Amino acid sequence: MQVLIGALARQEIIDGCDWYENQQRGLGLRFKNEIRTTIDRILLYPNINTEIAKGIRRSLVKSFPYMVIYSTQVDLLEIIAVAHQHRRPGYWETDA
Numbered sequence: 001m002q003v004l005i006g007a008l009a010r011q012e013i014i015d016g017c018d019w020y021e022n023q024q025r026g027l028g029l030r031f032k033n034e035i036r037t038t039i040d041r042i043l044l045y046p047n048i049n050t051e052i053a054k055g056i057r058r059s060l061v062k063s064f065p066y067m068v069i070y071s072t073q074v075d076l077l078e079i080i081a082v083a084h085q086h087r088r089p090g091y092w093e094t095d096a
Contacts, residue, residue: 001043001072005079009069016066023045034061035082038068046072053093056080 005013013035021028038061042049049057058067061082069081 001046001075001077003011003039003043003079005075006081009079009082016064016082016084020064031064034064035066035068037062039077039079042070043077046070046077058063058083060085 008056013032016035017028017032020031039057042059047057049059052058052069055071056068056069057071058066065085067083067085068079069083071078071080
């Protein structure tokens with residue numbers, strides 16, 4: 001399955017890495033690795049996570065207050081957002 005990380009999600013990963021790295025050296029890399037692990041888990045089990053809107057699911061990121069918002073098609077996993085859990089729900093629908 002091909003993975004497409006949208007511009008919003010890509011920027012959120014960068015921002016999260018930078019923020020965590022500024023908090024503690026090496027924490028930004030841990031954050032990035034957890035995002036990668038979450039995406040790998042989605043690839044294995046794309047339909048197991050909670051559907052939050054028609055065709056859109058979320059997967060929680062271990063050890064960080066983030067979730068990966070995504071949709072799937074036959075051969076495509078689209079990462080829509082990497083959202084902090086305290087952001088306004090559904091913001092990616094208007095920002096994307």
